[in-house]
Amino acid sequence: MTEMSKTRPKFLNLAEIRLPLAGYVSILHRVSGAGLFLALPFLLCLLQMSLGTAESFQNFKSIVGNPLVTLVLFGLCWAYIHHFCAGIRFLLLDLHIGIEKEQAIASAKSVLVVSLGLTLVIALKFLGVF
């Protein structure tokens, strides 16, 4: 018994863990949620500036125009959309919709694709590409 428990493998090495696609959707749901929570004061500041005086709106525009801030905002944009899409997937799973293996894999894949794709569209729109 003790011999068995000693040799039992433990897969707790983050560098070695291989997750199925749905597992990545799930952990990214948590990571994006945590990121959005940490960014809340920053986002509230931006909202306040954007709705303030004309002067504060100019400040808002220059802050948002800073390349580093823009990059962070793109990241937060992805976090929001991923959290949104993955959340809808979880709600549907709660309702026993799409719980078959193939459907679940397909929905996990579409969450990743849609959130990255939408973020890309918004980023390109923001940068004035179209």
Next chain:
Amino acid sequence: MKARIVVGAHYGLRDWLAQRITAIVMAVYTLVLGIAILSGGAASQESWRALMGNGFFRFVTPLFVIALCYHAWVGIRDIWMDYVKCVSVRLTLHVVTILVLTGYAVWAVQIIWRL
């Protein structure tokens, strides 16, 4: 047969449900705001202020904010419960989370209702 409740404080189901209801509230708000922005609601600062300051958004934005803070509380609390084993540290983090989220909620409502 009498249902036997063996362990727990039984706030699990309530929070599980609240997590989902607040998610739906936020999802609907996001879609409505997204449509409003796509139809020119944020074309200039004037239109952005007019959008967020109109009667409808003055009413629903605080609802979104409250839903967001409740949702964030359950989610962040789950993270602390999963990863922080030391009870005193975890309790401190819970309290800090509640305090900052309450502050954010008041701050956000004040931004909107000042318009």
